[in-house]
Amino acid sequence: xxxxxxxxxxxxxxxxxxxxxxxxxxxxxxxxxxxxxxxxxxxxxxxxxxxxxxxxxxxxxxxxxxxxxxxxxxxxxxxxxxxxxxxxxxxxxxxxxxxxxxxxxxxxxxxxxxxxxxxxxxxxxxxxxxxxxxxxx
Amino acid sequence: xxxxxxxxxxxxxxxxxxxxxxxxxxxxxxxxxxxxxxxxxxxxxxxxxxxxxxxxxxxxxxxxxxxxxxxxxxxxxxxxxxxxxxxxxxxxxxxxxxxxxxxxxxxxxxxxxxxxxxxxxxxxxxxxxxxxxxxxx
Amino acid sequence: xxxxxxxxxxxxxxxxxxxxxxxxxxxxxxxxxxxxxxxxxxxxxxxxxxxxxxxxxxxxxxxxxxxxxxxxxxxxxxxxxxxxxxxxxxxxxxxxxxxxxxxxxxxxxxxxxxxxxxxxxxxxxxxxxxxxxxxxx
Amino acid sequence: xxxxxxxxxxxxxxxxxxxxxxxxxxxxxxxxxxxxxxxxxxxxxxxxxxxxxxxxxxxxxxxxxxxxxxxxxxxxxxxxxxxxxxxxxxxxxxxxxxxxxxxxxxxxxxxxxxxxxxxxxxxxxxxxxxxxxxxxx
Numbered sequence: 001x002x003x004x005x006x007x008x009x010x011x012x013x014x015x016x017x018x019x020x021x022x023x024x025x026x027x028x029x030x031x032x033x034x035x036x037x038x039x040x041x042x043x044x045x046x047x048x049x050x051x052x053x054x055x056x057x058x059x060x061x062x063x064x065x066x067x068x069x070x071x072x073x074x075x076x077x078x079x080x081x082x083x084x085x086x087x088x089x090x091x092x093x094x095x096x097x098x099x100x101x102x103x104x105x106x107x108x109x110x111x112x113x114x115x116x117x118x119x120x121x122x123x124x125x126x127x128x129x130x131x132x133x134x135x136x137x
Numbered sequence: 138x139x140x141x142x143x144x145x146x147x148x149x150x151x152x153x154x155x156x157x158x159x160x161x162x163x164x165x166x167x168x169x170x171x172x173x174x175x176x177x178x179x180x181x182x183x184x185x186x187x188x189x190x191x192x193x194x195x196x197x198x199x200x201x202x203x204x205x206x207x208x209x210x211x212x213x214x215x216x217x218x219x220x221x222x223x224x225x226x227x228x229x230x231x232x233x234x235x236x237x238x239x240x241x242x243x244x245x246x247x248x249x250x251x252x253x254x255x256x257x258x259x260x261x262x263x264x265x266x267x268x269x270x271x272x273x274x
Numbered sequence: 275x276x277x278x279x280x281x282x283x284x285x286x287x288x289x290x291x292x293x294x295x296x297x298x299x300x301x302x303x304x305x306x307x308x309x310x311x312x313x314x315x316x317x318x319x320x321x322x323x324x325x326x327x328x329x330x331x332x333x334x335x336x337x338x339x340x341x342x343x344x345x346x347x348x349x350x351x352x353x354x355x356x357x358x359x360x361x362x363x364x365x366x367x368x369x370x371x372x373x374x375x376x377x378x379x380x381x382x383x384x385x386x387x388x389x390x391x392x393x394x395x396x397x398x399x400x401x402x403x404x405x406x407x408x409x410x411x
Numbered sequence: 412x413x414x415x416x417x418x419x420x421x422x423x424x425x426x427x428x429x430x431x432x433x434x435x436x437x438x439x440x441x442x443x444x445x446x447x448x449x450x451x452x453x454x455x456x457x458x459x460x461x462x463x464x465x466x467x468x469x470x471x472x473x474x475x476x477x478x479x480x481x482x483x484x485x486x487x488x489x490x491x492x493x494x495x496x497x498x499x500x501x502x503x504x505x506x507x508x509x510x511x512x513x514x515x516x517x518x519x520x521x522x523x524x525x526x527x528x529x530x531x532x533x534x535x536x537x538x539x540x541x542x543x544x545x546x547x548x
Contacts, residue, residue, distance in 0.1 A: 020183030024161055046157030051274075055158045056201045056220045061194025064436045067287065083193045084386060084407050087224040087361060089542055091518040091527050106540060107502040111385075113359060114500050116540070128518060129160045131405055131500055131528070131542050133358050135386065137189075189305050221523060221544050224361045224498060226379040226388050226405055243403060244365040248522070249495060249546065251363050253403070266380060266390070268363055270495050270544055272523065295466045296455030298435055329432045330459030330475045330494045335468025357467045361498040373436075411462075 004032050004073060011077060012069055014039075027056055027065060035105040037069035042098050053093035054127075059087050059119060063130040066103035067115040071134045074108045081113075084133040091129065097122040103130075111136050141169050148214060149174075149190055164202060169223060172242040174206035179235050184192060185219055189231035191264075195224050200267040203240035204252040208271045211245045216248075221270040228266065234259040240267075248273050278306050278347060280336060284350060286343055288313075300333055309379040311343035316372050327367035328401075333393060334362050337404040340377035341389040345408045348382045355387075356408040365403065373398040377404075385410050415443050415484060422488060423448075423480055436469055438476060442509040446516040448480035453509050464504035465538075470530060471499050474541040478526040479516035482545045485519045492524075502540065508533040514541075522547050 013029040015023050016039070025047065033040030039062060041047070047058045064086055071081050103117040117130040147228040152167040153159050153176070155184050162184065168175030176199060178184070184195045201223055240254040256264050283363050287303040290313070298323065305312030312335060315321070321332045338360055345355050377391040387408040393401050424440040427433050427450070436458065442449030450473060452458070458469045475497055483491050514528040524545040530538050 004449070014284075015187060019187060020185070023192065024183065025194075038468060046161065048157070050152060050156060051217045056223065057158065057162075057194065057198025059203065060197035060223065060225075061192070064193045064197065080188045082230070083227050085224065085226040085405075086193065086197065087222065087542060088197075089222040089517070089544065090220050091525055093219070098184070106500070106537065114359075114502055114540070126517065129542065131359075133317060133500065133538065222496060222525075222542075224405060226380070226407065228388055243363070245402065251365055251403070251496075263380065266388070266405065267498075268361060268403065270363065289461060293461060295468065299468075300456065300537040318436070320435065322431070324426060324430060324462065326493045329430075329472070330497065331432065331436075331468065331472025334471035334475065334499075335466070338467045338471065354462045356504070357501050359498065359500040360467065360471065361496065362471075364494050367493070 004034060015108055020029040022065060025061060027062065028081060030067065030100065032073065034071065034073050035108065036072060036102065037066050037073065038100060038102050039066040040098050042099040043094065045098055059128045060086065061089065062101045062119065063088055063103065063117045063128065067117055067134065068102040069130050070105050070115055071113045074105065075136065080137045081134050082137045084135055086130060086132045088128055088130045092125060092127045094121055096129050099127060141171060152255060154245055160204060162198060164199065166206065167237065169206065169210065171210050172245065173212065173239065174203050175237060175239050176203040177235050177237040180231065180233055190232060193227055196227065196265045199224065199238045200225055200240065200254045200256065200265065203238040204269050204271065205210060207252055208250045209244050211242065212273065217274045218271050220233040220273045221272055223267060223269045225265055227265045229262060232248045233266050236264060278308060279314065299335060301336065303343065303357060304374065306347065306348055308347050309382065310376065311340045311347065312376050314372050317368065327369060330364055333364065334360065335400045336375045337362055337377065337394065337402065339389045339410065340375040341391055341406050342381050344377040344389055345357060345387045348379065349410065354411045355408050356411045358409055360404060360406045361395055362404045364386040366399060366401045368395055368401050371382060373401060393402040413545065415445060426520065433476060436472060436474065440480065443480065443484065443509065445484050446481060447513065448477050448484065449511060449513050450477040451509050451511040454505065454507055464506060467501055470501065470539045473512045474499055474514065474528045474530065474539065477512040478528055478543050478545065481514040481516050481526055483523045486514065486547065491548045492545050493548045494548055497541060497543045499539055501539045503536060503538045504530060505538050510538060
């Protein structure tokens with residue numbers, strides 16, 4: 001796959017927006033090109049920890065999901081991927097506003113993909129960063 | 138804190154069970170002792186990926202949450218913790234039945250905690266393992 | 275491979291002890307069984323950081339090496355492996371005495387291996403722990 | 412510290428070049444500015460694995476060392492740092508020529524630093540990438 005068409009974007013957006021756990025969190029596909037995917041989430045109260053900040057599990061889920069979409073830009077539609085491992089570093093607590101994850105393939109091999117991700121807030125500040133290994137299944 | 142009383146367990150269970158994102162996933166505190174916490178989740182359809190297996194974001198959220206409860210067994214009730222980083226390795230796809238995360242403090246420092254976690258299915262098979270750094274805030 | 279014979283141990287020990295970078299550090303294979311390898315290093319001055327403690331790069335190298343030997347207990351002698359990724363958590367500074375790494379296959383797949391490791395000092399205290407993904411090449 | 416002077420560079424270079432384990436590997440400080448350090452290594456035979464490629468422990472040591480120098484650009488000279496954890500992803504085997512690590516502070520807190528690193532070969536190809544948490548001690 002060498003370019004992302006509107007049809008491909010619509011297919012991916014539909015896949016994300018019909019996924020129950022993505023709906024639960026409120027993920028929206030906002031960008032897709034070869035080796036890169038962007039997904040955003042609007043902050044709301046039930047994504048908070050007791051202390052009031054964004055739950056780290058939401059951040060990890062967002063990163064894992066955006067990474068999977070970046071990997072799939074290299075694969076035929078019907079192929080599945082699996083996360084082998086995921087490392088997330090949390091940099092700043094998030095309180096209000098939309099946050100957006102940009103995931104990029106650092107290296108796309110035949111079977112193994114290394115993917116990085118950054119999550120920014122509306123002011124463009126980095127709130128989390130991640131590094132992951134994926135495989136085709 | 139040198140022992141976990143029933144009152145402490147009830148306090149922690151209530152904290153978990155009233156947390157919206159934990160309710161969304163369906164987490165239940167099932168064990169708590171000094172340096173260790175156990176949380177279980179019953180598999181259900183809206184925790185699946187398109188391919189039908191458990192979403193890796195749920196696993197990461199479960200691990201992050203159980204780890205935070207393990208860390209807090211070393212801290213006064215009112216103190217908060219923050220995840221500095223989290224690494225999850227996914228070992229087996231999960232399809233049906235309850236899965237349970239056991240998180241343990243590998244090292245409890247004055248400010249910095251290193252925590253490990255394992256997630257098992259009902260047959261006792263390991264489905265994911267994690268390693269993380271926490272801090273008091 | 276279902277059991278580690280003396281011949282297999284000697285082959286592995288020889289492979290380690292003739293590897294220049296392992297010699298530079300002073301690694302010795304001290305244990306090998308199916309899915310597990312143990313390598314020890316004697317502390318000496320040129321493994322120290324300026325502050326006097328063991329250099330974290332030595333610990334990471336030791337872990338990576340012991341993990342590779344654990345993985346290879348599942349593979350024919352002539353096959354090579356590659357580290358896909360490695361996460362090390364440093365728990366205690368190390369100053370004197372032998373330290374030993376025990377690496378275990380957490381999951382041995384057809385191509386992908388998840389491996390954990392612990393490094394202990396002579397008193398049995400944990401000084402570092404690691405988690406890694408390997409592949410056959 | 413808001414700028415790196417020649418004196419500061421010389422101090423750091425001397426610290427690196429007089430460190431036995433750095434000398435063993437052949438590390439050279441080639442760049443230093445606020446929040447960033449660059450260290451290079453010339454490939455040679457005793458840094459290889461049995462298969463002939465660069466040993467992953469060398470890469471991890473190089474990354475850990477460059478990261479420590481990036482962190483120290485934010486600290487008074489006499490202060491020490493400690494690696495809390497380190498994740499390295501290996502992307503390409505390295506066979507010949509100089510390789511160089513660029514480490515950057517992603518976030519510099521009062522006590523906790525998040526640092527990323529990339530290792531490139533002479534053609535500018537990425538051979539490894541890392542993410543790490545450091546602390547002042």
